Amino acid sequence: KAGVTQTPRYLIKTRGQQVTLSCSPISGHRSVSWYQQTPGQGLQFLFEYFSETQRNKGNFPGRFSGRQFSNSRSEMNVSTLELGDSALYLCASSLGGVSYEQYFGPGTRLTVT
Amino acid sequence: QKEVEQDPGPLSVPEGAIVSLNCTYSNSAFQYFMWYRQYSRKGPELLMYTYSSGNKEDGRFTAQVDKSSKYISLFIRDSQPSDSATYLCAINTDKLIFGTGTRLQVFP
Numbered sequence: 001k002a003g004v005t006q007t008p009r010y011l012i013k014t015r016g017q018q019v020t021l022s023c024s025p026i027s028g029h030r031s032v033s034w035y036q037q038t039p040g041q042g043l044q045f046l047f048e049y050f051s052e053t054q055r056n057k058g059n060f061p062g063r064f065s066g067r068q069f070s071n072s073r074s075e076m077n078v079s080t081l082e083l084g085d086s087a088l089y090l091c092a093s094s095l096g097g098v099s100y101e102q103y104f105g106p107g108t109r110l111t112v113t
Numbered sequence: 114q115k116e117v118e119q120d121p122g123p124l125s126v127p128e129g130a131i132v133s134l135n136c137t138y139s140n141s142a143f144q145y146f147m148w149y150r151q152y153s154r155k156g157p158e159l160l161m162y163t164y165s166s167g168n169k170e171d172g173r174f175t176a177q178v179d180k181s182s183k184y185i186s187l188f189i190r191d192s193q194p195s196d197s198a199t200y201l202c203a204i205n206t207d208k209l210i211f212g213t214g215t216r217l218q219v220f221p
Contacts, residue, residue: 004156033208043157043201043211056207090156098145098205099164104156 002027004093004105012111018079021108025072025093031055032074033102034066037088046089049074050096078110086112114139119202119212128221132189136202136212139183145205146178148187150198151214157201161187192219 005024013019025032033056034046045058049068066076072093078085088109092102119136126132134148144165149157161176163169163185169176175188185202199214 006156035209042213043203043209045208045210048208058208092209098207101147101159101162102205102209103159104149106156109154 004091004103006089006091006105006108008108009106010109010111012113013081014113015081015083017081018077019081019110021076021078021089021091021110023074023076023091023093023105025074025091026103029093029095029103030072031094031096031100031102032068032072033092033094034074034076035090035092036060037090037107038086043090046076081112083112086110116140116210117202117204117212120215121213123216123218125218125220126192128192128194128219130192130219132192132196132217132219134187134189134200134202134215134217136185137183138185138204141180141183143183143204143206146176146185147203147205147209148174148176149201149203150196151201152198160200189217192217194219194221 007022031050033048037043048056052068063079068074088107090107092104094100094102148161151157163176166180173190177186201214202212203209
């Protein structure tokens with residue numbers, strides 16, 4: 001069974017631009033969560049989508065948004081990029097619910113200059 | 114107080130050693146605990162998943178949960194250089210809450 005895939009793997013953007021990251025979950029998984037990983041803050045939860053609905057949201061500004069499509073693929077968008085948005089963005093998929101394991105993709109490394 | 118605390122290390126051990134990695138958590142209602150391994154510049158890989166108290170073993174890895182003291186552990190037996198990575202504990206509530214990760218180096 002194929003794992004979680006994320007595209008692109010690497011991205012360099014300039015301050016003020018916007019960016020869209022994509023995540024394809026494991027087949028059959030309906031939940032997709034996004035996390036930001038930085039050396040200083042570690043792994044922090046951004047939001048979770050389940051069956052095209054945002055079910056949970058972390059403490060990030062409104063510049064961070066996402067959506068999920070009917071095939072469970074998800075996208076994350078960051079508008080008006082700031083230098084501090086440079087991070088590894090990870091998505092994780094699961095069957096849904098706290099009792100299920102979450103599996104991560106390889107991440108998208110975003111660098112904002 | 115952070116919800117999950119983890120010693121960041123680094124931890125350096127010789128090949129073949131038994132490694133003990135530990136986390137503490139603050140909320141006694143937490144029930145689902147995971148350990149992830151993350152190699153440099155890769156995504157976290159799920160190693161172990163445990164529910165409530167007790168031990169779970171998978172090959173050289175044993176995960177242990179002590180709910181009375183709010184303590185979770187991962188033991189690695191016969192450690193190998195390929196085990197060199199960052200190990201993250203995580204608690205699954207309506208989202209994953211991660212510890213800061215412990216860097217482990219196993220030298221030949």
